[in-house]
Amino acid sequence: MLPLSLGLLALLMLGSFDQVQRALKYVLLCLLAYAVAAVLAHPNWGAVARGSLVPHFEWTGRYTAGALSLLGTTVTSYVYVWQTIAHAERRPSRSRLHAGKKDAILGSFFAVAVFWFILIAMGATLGVHHLQANTAADAAEALRPLAGKFAGGLFAVGLLASALVALPVLIATTAYVTGAQLQRKRGLSVKVREAPVFYGTLVSAAVLGTGLALSGISPIRLLFIAGIIGGIATPIGLGLLLLVAGNHTLMRGRPVSRPLLVTGWIVTTSIAGLSVAFIAQQLTSVA
Numbered sequence: 001m002l003p004l005s006l007g008l009l010a011l012l013m014l015g016s017f018d019q020v021q022r023a024l025k026y027v028l029l030c031l032l033a034y035a036v037a038a039v040l041a042h043p044n045w046g047a048v049a050r051g052s053l054v055p056h057f058e059w060t061g062r063y064t065a066g067a068l069s070l071l072g073t074t075v076t077s078y079v080y081v082w083q084t085i086a087h088a089e090r091r092p093s094r095s096r097l098h099a100g101k102k103d104a105i106l107g108s109f110f111a112v113a114v115f116w117f118i119l120i121a122m123g124a125t126l127g128v129h130h131l132q133a134n135t136a137a138d139a140a141e142a143l144r145p146l147a148g149k150f151a152g153g154l155f156a157v158g159l160l161a162s163a164l165v166a167l168p169v170l171i172a173t174t175a176y177v178t179g180a181q182l183q184r185k186r187g188l189s190v191k192v193r194e195a196p197v198f199y200g201t202l203v204s205a206a207v208l209g210t211g212l213a214l215s216g217i218s219p220i221r222l223l224f225i226a227g228i229i230g231g232i233a234t235p236i237g238l239g240l241l242l243l244v245a246g247n248h249t250l251m252r253g254r255p256v257s258r259p260l261l262v263t264g265w266i267v268t269t270s271i272a273g274l275s276v277a278f279i280a281q282q283l284t285s286v287a
Contacts, residue, residue, distance in 0.1 A: 005210045008167055012202055016189045020168060030161030031114045037158065038117040043124035051123075052116070061281045068278050069224050071271050072231025074115060080241060082169050085176050118158070167209070175201040228278070235272035242268065 011020060057063070083104060172188060179186030179198040186198040212222065242264045245256045255261075 005206050008164075008171070009203065009206050012168055012172060012188060013192055013199060018189075020172075020188055024165055024168065027161050027164045028110075031110075031158055031165070033158040033161070034114050034117040034121065038120040038124070041121045041124040043120050048120055048123075061278075061285060064274065064278045064281055065224075065228060068231035068271075068274050069227030070231075071274065072227040072229065072234060073223070074111070075234055075238075075267065075271065076230045080238070081173050081177065085173065114158075171202055171205045171209070174205045175199070231271060232275045232278070235268045235275060238264065238268045238271070 011023065015023070057067075175198050176186055178201045179195065182197055184197040185195040187195065190198070192199045242261060244250050245264075246261050248255050
């Protein structure tokens, strides 16, 4: 964990924004390992199709917590904040904004596909045999006897690639938001001496994350709880973002389209409803 943290810090502190983006794009190709691992896990594709196309919901605390954590991990504020940061760093022309929109749509499709393959691989092995994994390494190792050594190895490659993509985004976004709140200079293309608060936050976030990883606390449990917190907070940030995006004055005469706004409010309302259901269940169980 320590070498990984040091390597990522070196990339973020020494590389420009474009260099970081370029490196992450190449790492993304490694996520295709999840698709191969899912096929090697030999799932019941009929059950996969039914589970993917037919909605299913259970009014239980466990199910609601899992669904909220899932949404809080995928529809997290880091995703759309990072998109905003990318546009701010590149300052694209109006003609390039259309290409950026297509890139965002394609990226969302790719992310959903990768996550789908992860669910298939884990459901066809650990899920069918009712096994649990406390760490990402446990998950990859558990796949080996159930789906073969190649599936386990490929899943491990996918996990490493996921960390290499997610960690720089999480760390950098935290530093950007902190710099914005304190109204300090920020940006991966800015020299370290010119943005001490920004880079200090980068280092602090990396040190804190490394410390938690080495503390012995189950990282899967931490991620699950963080996902729930993110799921509860996401409707707030997403709602504010939609209010700004739909405001004609703030967007300088170029607000987002009405269909996109409607879709955004549907997503926001759905996650908010799930958050309320989770909180109500927790209060009921305590009472």
